[in-house]
Amino acid sequence: MERRREALVGLVVLLGIAVGVVGTIWLQGGLRRDMVELRAATANVGQLVAGAAVRFRGVSVGRVDAVAVTPGGEAVMVHMSVRPELVLPADAAVLLAPESVFGDWQAEILSLTELDLPYFVDYPEDGVLPGAALPDFSRLTATADEIARNLTVISERFQIAFTEQTALQLRSAIENIGEVSDGLSEIIAQQAARFEDLSEGVNASAAELGAAARVARTSFERIDSIIGSAGAGEMLGDAGAVLSNLRSLTDELNSSLGDMRAAAQQADTTFARFDVLLAAAETGDGSVGKLLGDPTLAEGAIEAVQELRALLADIQENPRRYLSFSIF
Amino acid sequence: MLERVSGALALVGGRTITALQGMGQAWALLMASAASLRNADVWLPHLLPQMARIGVASVPIALFIATFTGIVMSLQASYTLTGTIPVYFVGTLVGKTMILELGPVLTALTLAGRVGANISAELGTMRVTEQVDALETLAYDPLAYLVVPRVLAAILMFPIVVLLAIALGIGSGWITALQLLDMSSPEFVKGLRLFFLPWDVWFAVIKSVSFGAVVTGVGCYFGLRTERGAEGVGRSATRTVVVASMLILCLDAFWAATLL
Numbered sequence: 001m002e003r004r005r006e007a008l009v010g011l012v013v014l015l016g017i018a019v020g021v022v023g024t025i026w027l028q029g030g031l032r033r034d035m036v037e038l039r040a041a042t043a044n045v046g047q048l049v050a051g052a053a054v055r056f057r058g059v060s061v062g063r064v065d066a067v068a069v070t071p072g073g074e075a076v077m078v079h080m081s082v083r084p085e086l087v088l089p090a091d092a093a094v095l096l097a098p099e100s101v102f103g104d105w106q107a108e109i110l111s112l113t114e115l116d117l118p119y120f121v122d123y124p125e126d127g128v129l130p131g132a133a134l135p136d137f138s139r140l141t142a143t144a145d146e147i148a149r150n151l152t153v154i155s156e157r158f159q160i161a162f163t164e165q166t167a168l169q170l171r172s173a174i175e176n177i178g179e180v181s182d183g184l185s186e187i188i189a190q191q192a193a194r195f196e197d198l199s200e201g202v203n204a205s206a207a208e209l210g211a212a213a214r215v216a217r218t219s220f221e222r223i224d225s226i227i228g229s230a231g232a233g234e235m236l237g238d239a240g241a242v243l244s245n246l247r248s249l250t251d252e253l254n255s256s257l258g259d260m261r262a263a264a265q266q267a268d269t270t271f272a273r274f275d276v277l278l279a280a281a282e283t284g285d286g287s288v289g290k291l292l293g294d295p296t297l298a299e300g301a302i303e304a305v306q307e308l309r310a311l312l313a314d315i316q317e318n319p320r321r322y323l324s325f326s327i328f
Numbered sequence: 329m330l331e332r333v334s335g336a337l338a339l340v341g342g343r344t345i346t347a348l349q350g351m352g353q354a355w356a357l358l359m360a361s362a363a364s365l366r367n368a369d370v371w372l373p374h375l376l377p378q379m380a381r382i383g384v385a386s387v388p389i390a391l392f393i394a395t396f397t398g399i400v401m402s403l404q405a406s407y408t409l410t411g412t413i414p415v416y417f418v419g420t421l422v423g424k425t426m427i428l429e430l431g432p433v434l435t436a437l438t439l440a441g442r443v444g445a446n447i448s449a450e451l452g453t454m455r456v457t458e459q460v461d462a463l464e465t466l467a468y469d470p471l472a473y474l475v476v477p478r479v480l481a482a483i484l485m486f487p488i489v490v491l492l493a494i495a496l497g498i499g500s501g502w503i504t505a506l507q508l509l510d511m512s513s514p515e516f517v518k519g520l521r522l523f524f525l526p527w528d529v530w531f532a533v534i535k536s537v538s539f540g541a542v543v544t545g546v547g548c549y550f551g552l553r554t555e556r557g558a559e560g561v562g563r564s565a566t567r568t569v570v571v572a573s574m575l576i577l578c579l580d581a582f583w584a585a586t587l588l
Contacts, residue, residue, distance in 0.1 A: 016487070016492050017491075023491075024529045027520060027524040
């Protein structure tokens, strides 16, 4: 009985210890006796903790053993254990990144040429891989929050600026633009019609020019034939004489025109004076004016002329009454 | 009026003095028990039987509770973790909860009822039947004979029982996830390993050691202070369960605040 009890207690104790030890090892990812140590230096590690998975091309190849700040404080050293058969790339680096959106991080071994990030820490110690950590979700969330706030500000400003009146004005502007575009369409249509007419006119002109050119060519051919004929020299001489006569005639006409211009000027002066006289006569100034304006003077003048006529008649009849010649 | 006030003050003062006396007597019992460790020839022969009674005999009930705790945890985790949360977090929740909290605490509360009440009733009966006095008369150290082997057996066996309970709780949660939640084993194991730290197991062990000491120590204290016959025995057993449960929860919070 006593021995059985002892065996039972021993069994339970051993079983419990075995469960604890084996369970712990299994949950850690199994025994890692032949693992190779790997180190990487990064500026920060985000939320990476000991026990996180180490992956290479997506395959779990080890675990993170420890994370510690370097003695100088310039970087964080990540100690990892990886499988010994793992062949690393020549330019291997370690990128720390979230494994999911729930805070679990992983260390991924990759080639620098595959992912050329600018912020890999190159730690000056042999055997230490350059490392980098992607931004934490909290930073991304903060950035997204900032963007959202900016969008809110923009929308608020847009809401302030875009009132009902703005909408009406915008609508009116759109309608105006429609009208303007309609007008432009009409103008363009008219201009197109005019251009068509113009092009037709140009075509007609070109045809006429062609015909004129053909006529001119015929004329020039005829002229050439005439010039090339035997009586051409005589004709040219006659033409020269005619031109000379025309030149002299022109000179005479010029001089006649000069005389006529002077006569015209004199006539202008005369007419100007006559205008003055007429103006004076109309206003009643001067003898003529008074004569024209005052009937008494006209009648007096008539009477004077009649008396003068009578006097002249009397003189003719009786010259001695009025004239006497004496010598000495 | 004055009499009422003075009566209330007397009541509060009396209760306070009683509590302080109890704490002082518990401390004295603890120190005396520590001193009794010297009498190994007295307590050592009784250690193994007590380990069998306290530990081995408690395994079935602890595993039963852990099994259903794991099942319920898995179902409730799948019920809670819906939408954007990946399903493998069921494994994380079951594992972390069983290791850090439910495994040690539920086992300890269960054993507070089973072991603590048993010890209190046993020692209480021995007290009221003057068997403890007889031991003293025979020059036996009653603490080395009665208290030390029980407390040591609980300190040794509670972690074992708790580890088994944790393992079975996780296992039952795993099976539940596979059979009822349409999860795969790699998914559950991924979640189980996701945030696992070896320290979690040590945390559970430390807690269960302290819980074992508390459950058996409280049982011994109230058992040895039993008075007034069978009624006193029942009262001691009840007090043991209540106080031990309260102390377990207080210690649980204490360890969480100090060790995590």
